[in-house]
Amino acid sequence: LRLEDVSFSYGSSLEPVLEGADLTIEPGEVIALMGPSGIGKSTLSELLVRFRQPTSGRVTLGGVDLAEASGDEVRELVRIAPQDAYLFSTSIGENLAIAKPKATDEEKAEALIAVGLGDWLEGLPEGLDTPVGEGGARVSGGQRQRIAVARLFLCEARFLVFDEPTTHVDPAGAGELEAAITGLASTGAGVFVITHTVDDPGRFDRSKAPVIMELLKRQLLSPRYVQHSARVLFVVAQANPRQRAQIMDAVFDLPREEIVKRVQAGTLDRSALAAHDYVHDIFAGEEGKAKAS
Numbered sequence: 001l002r003l004e005d006v007s008f009s010y011g012s013s014l015e016p017v018l019e020g021a022d023l024t025i026e027p028g029e030v031i032a033l034m035g036p037s038g039i040g041k042s043t044l045s046e047l048l049v050r051f052r053q054p055t056s057g058r059v060t061l062g063g064v065d066l067a068e069a070s071g072d073e074v075r076e077l078v079r080i081a082p083q084d085a086y087l088f089s090t091s092i093g094e095n096l097a098i099a100k101p102k103a104t105d106e107e108k109a110e111a112l113i114a115v116g117l118g119d120w121l122e123g124l125p126e127g128l129d130t131p132v133g134e135g136g137a138r139v140s141g142g143q144r145q146r147i148a149v150a151r152l153f154l155c156e157a158r159f160l161v162f163d164e165p166t167t168h169v170d171p172a173g174a175g176e177l178e179a180a181i182t183g184l185a186s187t188g189a190g191v192f193v194i195t196h197t198v199d200d201p202g203r204f205d206r207s208k209a210p211v212i213m214e215l216l217k218r219q220l221l222s223p224r225y226v227q228h229s230a231r232v233l234f235v236v237a238q239a240n241p242r243q244r245a246q247i248m249d250a251v252f253d254l255p256r257e258e259i260v261k262r263v264q265a266g267t268l269d270r271s272a273l274a275a276h277d278y279v280h281d282i283f284a285g286e287e288g289k290a291k292a293s
Contacts, residue, residue: 001025001048001078001159001190006057008043016055017043025190027158030182032204033194034277041194042083045163048192049080061159079157083164083194085148087136092121092147093128099151111153114180115146116173141168149181159190166195171264175199197277199260250276 003023009016017040025031033041046052047059050066059066066074079099087095096108103111105128112121120143124130136144145168152160162181166174178193182203185191198204250259250272259276262268 001192002060003044003047004058004060006047006054006059008040008047008052008055018047021057025159025192027190028185028188029205030185030191030203031193032198032201033192034197042163045080045082045161045192045194048159048161049078050074051080075157077157078159078161079152079155080161080163081148081152081165083167085136085145087132087139087144087147089132089134091126091129091131092124095132095147096128096151096154099155103154107154108150111150112147114153115150116176116180117143117146117150142170142173145169146177149177153180153184157189159192160184161192161194163194164196165193166199171270179203197274246272 002025003021006018006021007016008018021044023044033044043052047054050059050069050071053067061069061074061077088098092112093105093108096111097103100107108128109118109121112118121127132139132144132147136147139147145165149162149165152162165181166177169177178199181193182191185205193204246268250262250268254262254276256273256276259268259273263270263273
């Protein structure tokens, strides 16, 4: 699955969200695409499943332009678990069946267990027949996200795209879910995970961190992106006024493993981990760290 010199803009008069993007995902490979909000990661995921068409360049699968394939052909080969997953006003089981209409109840239960919802399912009197409500109103944000991820555990697509799969999940659960998702590569599927940060970089064959280094080369130098970068770091500091100094000290002085330990222990806000990855990946080296500071 390949992006070939892809650019995308939401309007002819607007600045491109992506410009000159090149990316290749091989079957059986696990790739993490990291970076802050607002730089085109979700747009890229939508291009990979043909929810959107490139302004220029092309997206190909096995050398064939996705624009020439039917919608059914694309869905059969490439599937996505979007960031804001939608659940239909029906049962848990029926929502999972969207990915595999002939899936057995056992297969559906196994998919939910794989994404960490096994105990929750066991505690539901109606089990898989439990209604989720309109748009998933009767389940939590984390449960809704995991159900959407579980759909991809059922499908047999060659490429699986996960857009911020751990957004509504607690830190401990996020690590377990990441491990389950990356494990799907053992089936031969190409796994592409879009995220702000990863729990264990060792689970990934390649880490596109940050996305702009490979996909937004020109945009990195634009005034708009520089301003956005500054805002990201500013918001991190402002969102946690009591821990502001602690977070920034951690970003520049602590190794990532120590930050992870402190976040898991609850002694350091999780945004410190995201800020650390952002700073150290985008502003690599001593000169870059000085610029970030």
